[in-house]
Amino acid sequence: MSTTTFVWKGKSAKGEALSGEYDAKSQNEVSNYLRKRRIEISNIKKKPKEFQISFLQKKSVGVKDLSVFTRQFATMVNAGLPLVQCLDVLGRQLDKPHFKKVVLQVMTDVEGGSTLAEALEKHPKVFSDLYVNMIAAGEAGGILDVILNRLAVFLEKADALQRKVKGAMTYPIIVLTVAGGACIFMLMFVIPVFAKMFSDFGGTLPTPTRIVMNLSIFLRSYWWALGAGSAAATFLYKRFRATDKGEMITDKLALRIPVLGTVLLKSGVARFTRTLGTLIGSGVPILQGLEITSRTAGNRVMQKAIKDTSDSISQGDTIASPLKESGVFPPMVVQMISIGEQTGALDEMLSKIADFYDDEVDSAVDALTAAIEPLMIVVMGTMVGGMLVAMYLPMFKMSEIVGG
Helix, strand or coil: CCEEEEEEEEEEEEEEECEEEEEECCCHHHHHHHHHCCCCCEEEEEEECCCCCCCCCCCCCCCCHHHHHHHHHHHHCCCCCHHHHHHHHHHHCCCCHHHHHHHHHHHHHHCCCCCCHHHCCCCCCCCCCHHHHHHHHHHHHHCHHCCCCHHHHHHHHHHHHHHHHHHHHHHHHHHHHHHHHHHHHHHHHHHHHHHHHHHCCCCCCHHHHHHHHHHHHHHHHHHHHHHHHHHHHHHHHHHHHCHHHHHHHHHHHHCCCHHHHHHHHHHHHHHHHHHHHHHHHHHCCHHHHHHHHHHHHHHHHHHHHHHHHHHHHHHCCCCHHHHHCCEEEEEEEEHHHHHHHCCHHHHHHHHHHHHHHHHHHHHHHHHHHHHHHHHHHHHHHHHHHHHHHHHHHHHHHHHHHHHH
């Protein structure tokens, strides 16, 4: 369920008039949030939609934007500047209007007496549970600058990992798009010219030529049906994936794809260990850390395994045992986590696993690229070259007849 921005008004315990905005899934969630902070509510309503020109107002805040913001924030806090001043300087220098508005709102809330974590919590679309909980732990322990540095490192590594996986997917998508576009262009516009020329000559055409010509006729006649079928298939896939069962099945199949599945698994392990290690090292309780980590797993199969681990730990089990039983995580990861638990250095061990799997993702991406390049060349050559050969076969036949 998506969140909505609510505008609220109320009074503090001292009778001071207060107001603000809060992103939540329902009005009850806003009420609960305000009651926890001992605010007497006078009014809550949905924020009216503002007219925005979409290409001028880019609302998404990427991992890269957040990592740069966090790194600068950490540097300023470490230098001893007050929080309000840090947020004011950072907010005013941001390029994205939406991000700037959020940071300045956070500054206003902190200036009004909220903790930094409470102020960030109002903007879940920008600051995740992981981010908010780590900031809360840093404020409680008086080590906010240390936590911000850890967050910056975590976000930088997460951004690098994300770019590696996207890079691995970009090449085959581009090649297949170009090959598909070239084939459609030839079938729609080039093949009909040859077909008219061959029909004037008469005679029986070679089988490959007849196949290509029939494909061209079919595409020119029923292109609308193919377009509608593709749109329907995409819609049905999205509907299926939107269900719990559908998401589980598609994510499970994704992990079984040769080479690509390895990239997805290793990037998932790196994300899990990096996130959990950062949270535990920052003082977040392990059960809360696992709950947050499960929501950032990126794969439903891994999310279920982490969730089962959390349930087992709440009943007194170790982390390693349920991870092993899930069958998702490699034996080396389970063994290293077990050693980390036994030695009391789980956060350090998780960070080492994450570093190792970051390098493994690099190797897996290189292997994927090496495997895909020749395959894509063969596919593209077969699709485009096959049609060209099919069109030239009748010419070779005619030249033989003329030569004879």
